[in-house]
Amino acid sequence: MLTKISESCFCIKGHVNIGYITKNGQGLLIDCGLDKGAAKKIVKILKENQLPLHYCIITHGHVDHYGGAAYLQKELQVELYSSKLESSFVANPILEPIYLWNGAMPIKELRNKFLEGEEAHIASFLNEGFQQIGPFSFNVLSFPGHSYGQIGIFIDEILFAADSYFGVEVLKKHKVPFIVDAKATLETLEKIYNFICQGALPGHGEFETDIKRTIYANIECHENILKYLLSRLEVEENGISMENLQTIFFHQYELSPANVGAWLLYRTSYTAYISTLVEKGLVTISIHDHKLWLRCS
Numbered sequence: 001m002l003t004k005i006s007e008s009c010f011c012i013k014g015h016v017n018i019g020y021i022t023k024n025g026q027g028l029l030i031d032c033g034l035d036k037g038a039a040k041k042i043v044k045i046l047k048e049n050q051l052p053l054h055y056c057i058i059t060h061g062h063v064d065h066y067g068g069a070a071y072l073q074k075e076l077q078v079e080l081y082s083s084k085l086e087s088s089f090v091a092n093p094i095l096e097p098i099y100l101w102n103g104a105m106p107i108k109e110l111r112n113k114f115l116e117g118e119e120a121h122i123a124s125f126l127n128e129g130f131q132q133i134g135p136f137s138f139n140v141l142s143f144p145g146h147s148y149g150q151i152g153i154f155i156d157e158i159l160f161a162a163d164s165y166f167g168v169e170v171l172k173k174h175k176v177p178f179i180v181d182a183k184a185t186l187e188t189l190e191k192i193y194n195f196i197c198q199g200a201l202p203g204h205g206e207f208e209t210d211i212k213r214t215i216y217a218n219i220e221c222h223e224n225i226l227k228y229l230l231s232r233l234e235v236e237e238n239g240i241s242m243e244n245l246q247t248i249f250f251h252q253y254e255l256s257p258a259n260v261g262a263w264l265l266y267r268t269s270y271t272a273y274i275s276t277l278v279e280k281g282l283v284t285i286s287i288h289d290h291k292l293w294l295r296c297s
């Protein structure tokens, strides 16, 4: 379903929210869905509304945001753009299963369409700051935390925020959102909290004109997790292994991943929170009894 959110901006709701902007007879997509099927649906909706399509910005290299790109590029010659770092994942989709599997060659179970999309070629990298593609002028914002080089797009007073934050309902459902860097996630959220715009659209959640309450809920979620992990470490006088704390953490947050891939995604988030505690100097990490060992500083 296509929803108008400002004079030139639209949203196509689905498993992931797709942004769309039209100007001077040209069309720009922001993200393009999980796969060929999702991309076809987007194209059909645009056609039904007689809206053009020429360009697509990929906010970050997660399959639900870039999986449809190969189809758009091959079949409709849509030009693709992304940040330099996230482009690596779009051009080499095996990288996500690789990092989830600790950098080793991933097991077959991880090589599925939810973790590894169809590769596509990025026409040009988008750097932070003012940018122009065809008739579209916009600001590229650096939103690291959920992924390494995620970008947000600020165009015609609307912020397309990607997965820098989640809608309150989505947050409740996930309990522990996917992140690769807790410190960067919180810094990105602070940046968005103070950002002045007419409205913002997250990758998962609702378009809102006032996003402060939603952003605050996201900040609270990450801060609570960091506080919980630190408090749990404080009671372990001799420290605890990285694995054991992870098990306690999964219990506490009632995480019940349905498959190995989902378990690994949660492990990455857990690792990201631990990294931040270590980098802040609150926790030390060493090797003890053949295990990675965590201790309060």
Ligand SMILES: [Zn+2]
Pocket (backbone or CB within 6 Å): 060, 062, 065, 146, 163
């Ligand atoms: Zn994502």
